[in-house]
């Protein structure tokens with residue numbers, strides 16, 4: 511199918527995929543193999559969050575591990591081989607009020623019978639001095655992904671919620687010592703999660719501390735300057751790893767409340783991977799408040815494409 515795109519495209523796509531992470535590319539692969547000639551808008555970060563990381567050791571099929579960007583190039587090539595078209599552009603807004611759905615991209619309007627949203631969720635970083643240079647060199651936002659790199663080392667977890675407690679407890683499998691710091695002495699974590707972390711002999715919990723500056727040498731992270739927000743006094747902590755667990759932000763603002771989400775903005779499924787708008791599906795971290803892994807995002811991308819294919823068969 512030859513597509514000629516002007517300001518308003520007259521061609522109606524069977525399926526438009528928004529987002530080019532593991533969820534989007536897997537949805538693209540399945541939709542392309544189902545002969546739906548999918549069109550993808552890859553967004554401001556083509557390839558998704560794994561473009562930010564060097565070693566992926568937990569995606570099946572890579573016994574030696576693989577670099578994040580390399581893996582994402584492979585996922586893209588695999589889907590393109592079967593007919594996925596990728597445009598690395600940002601979707602600015604959508605109109606799901608009637609079918610075909612309208613997708614607005616850099617001044618152009620595209621029409622689609624079905625849509626898969628796979629725009630992910632950004633981890634919230636602290637933004638403390640020296641952070642940018644140490645991302646992936648000691649500072650992480652994913653203990654499941656990076657914990658094993660800190661065997662017999664001393665690490666720190668920043669946050670006071672359930673994720674921080676869970677990450678700290680998980681990290682004690684590898685690290686000799688895990689220090690949890692939290693800005694206040696009130697913890698958002700459930701009592702059971704807090705108590706479990708607090709009872710772990712490898713974990714020390716220090717309230718009233720926030721990172722003002724990261725310390726490093728040529729090998730990577732060496733520690734941080736911590737401030738007590740009550741009086742501004744400073745102490746230094748020595749750690750080679752730090753895990754920021756202060757939350758994630760799903761990328762759903764461009765949907766302008768047309769899709770049902772929870773109070774944090776994560777998209778809610780109403781039937782399998784379909785949203786409250788029939789014909790609009792969602793997959794990956796933009797839905798997932800629990801697992802947030804490449805393999806789970808890819809798995810949900812597959813489900814969304816299969817659900818969209820079935821829905822199109824029934825509603826075309």
Ligand SMILES: Cc1cc2nc3c(=O)[nH]c(=O)nc-3n(C[C@H](O)[C@H](O)[C@H](O)COP(=O)(O)OP(=O)(O)OC[C@H]3O[C@@H](n4cnc5c(N)ncnc54)[C@H](O)[C@@H]3O)c2cc1C
Nearest residue numbers: 529530531532533553555558559601630794795802803804
């Ligand atoms: C530093 C780091 C290391 C990690 N390491 C691992 C690991 O080792 N193993 C593991 O399993 N997981 C790891 N993860 C988690 C993993 O990256 C995510 O679970 C996974 O990428 C989620 O995939 P996704 O397709 O849902 O979304 P993402 O990968 O977040 O992709 C979202 C996509 O949506 C696009 N997008 C956003 N807004 C728009 C828009 N308006 N229009 C068009 N496109 C848009 C973006 O450009 C991007 O392409 C890591 C995460 C980080 C941050």
